[in-house]
Amino acid sequence: MNRPPEPGSRPRVWAIGITKLRDLFRDIAEEYDARADLRLVSRGYEDAVNEIASAGTNRPDVVVAAGSNGTYLKARVDVPVVLITPTGFDVMHALARARRDASPVALVSYGETPAEVRRFVAAYGIDVVFAAYQSAQDAETCVLDLRDRGVKTIVGPGLVTDLASQAGMESVFLYSRASVRSAFDTALEVAQATWGEAVRRHRLDNVLQHLRDGVVALDAQGRVEAINQRLALVLGIEPAAAVGRPLLELAPDLVEAVPDAEGESLETVRGISYVVHRGPLVDNGVTTGTVLTFQESRAVERLDRTLRSRQRAQQFVARYRLDDLVGACPAIERVRQLVQRYAKSDATVLIRGESGTGKEMVAQSLHHLSARRDFPFVALNCGAFPEALLESELFGYEEGAFTGARRGGKAGLIEAAHRGTLFLDEIGEMPLPLQSRLLRVLQEREVVRLGSTEPTRIDVRIVAATHRALTAAIEAGEFRTDLYYRLNILNIGLPPLRERHGDILPLAAELLCQAARREPRLAARIRSTRDALDVLASVSESLGRHTWPGNVRELQNVIERITVELADSDDAALTEAVLQSIAPELFERPEGASNDAALTLRQRSRRVEADEIRAALEAFNGDRDQACEALGISKTTLWRKLNAAG
Known part of the structure; x- marks a missing residue:
């Protein structure tokens, strides 16, 4: 059966039989009304097969039939067929009735006469002629042959008894109500079992479809x-x-x-x-x-990418945004414009700048503004690891790739950055052998772990940074030319702090506010940027005069010292003397350096203007027209101010 049962439905049982068997079906049909949807079919053989085939969705769950008709159906329909089998009592009762009517008696059965029937007859010493048939035509021949042999009464199924009556012989129907009831009960059990199988198949099919x-x-x-x-x-x-x-x-x-x-x-x-x-x-x-x-x-690839992108997601996050880049000088404004523009692209970016100028902050800002913002930002300092360790960290390894390799292997940082951004800081410090492997990653967008031969596809944006002049490293044979051109597609140059005089005090104030938020003892005293500027006002000249070789990182260190000093006392004041005691390097003058303190106000102003002009030229890659437009001056004024500053 192909259909699962509907709630409250009854099994469809077709009782197929003609003449006497049909009448017997009709006599007991009412007994099964509550348990089965019973249909009586007065057809046989091929007609019955066609009736079942044309039933469509109303086809029976099980068929009850007898004799040659039942055997014929069983071989030709894909519906379970239960055959009515006469019991020993049926045979004894039928033979007893036949003996009363006339003698001799023949027992005709479909197929071979069961051995148990022969033993039963022999045990009771009944004089019976045994005969069997294989088809409807064979049954007619069998009956006529028995008549010619002098048999007066035939015991058999409905087809045989009908043929005997037509031949002028006495006949006794073999089947009883008990044998038909037994067949119906078996049919209901078969239907229930088939229904259970149909339910399991239907459930399995639902699982498969989903x-x-x-x-x-x-x-x-x-x-x-x-x-x-x-x-x-x-x-x-x-x-x-x-x-x-x-x-x-x-x-x-x-x-x-x-x-x-x-x-x-x-x-x-x-x-x-x-x-x-x-x-x-x-x-x-x-x-x-x-x-x-x-x-x-x-x-499979999409699932793999999704799983890899979620791994260690909390560990690889970008904390800085473009708003964290403090400064208002033209060079920094130019950097902001480039970050916003380059964030829309997926091309590789090379960030140039001295140590401490904020290269990673710019890289994180690029990531935050890009379409990859919801995926990992993975940063690696190429100068912080020995070559062997850098290779395993960057490319990952398989189990057993080397002594001490983690069981099960480990995904490298390139894989960890899948669908996100990989920031390679100090790319100029990467050993030459690893430069070759990185170049292949950039070209093929696939990575091979140490100890493996199977490449893993990756989707990652590369952002690299360096404080070195890579062109000089290329000339010295320390950096690959082809890798340089793979990295230097988009380019951002960060100006040093000494060229951003106007940004030093705002940067210092912002750093002091951040430090105050971490130090409860300063929280009430420094609540805003304005408060921080007031605290720093007395030392602003010293902060502005220093050349800051360590750039923003050095400024941050000095601010941390100021924070500790101010936190020791609620009324502690920041003076030049205090600053000199905690940051003496700000007051040390390199040998041969000019004495800015001896300069007039006009001279210092000219020097600041010249520094801003040089920063603008650096930001616009030496383009004088763009630099003049950004500064709002003419080319003549630009050269005059540079020459005036010496």
């Missing part, structure tokens, strides 16, 4: 037992029509593509790449079939 992968289950002969809609669509077939048919017939190219051995393989079926898994179907320890699953390789 799978994202294509699935087909085959029997031992390669015939389809179940197939889901996803695979059927790929093959261009109807799932219901495929059941029972050989898969080789439905999709010969598919069978040829799938390996015979169990396990997984990558195959191409009808132009689409699949990861195919072949496994056995086992019943009670015996392999009875095969199950094949087809997963699109693209779906």
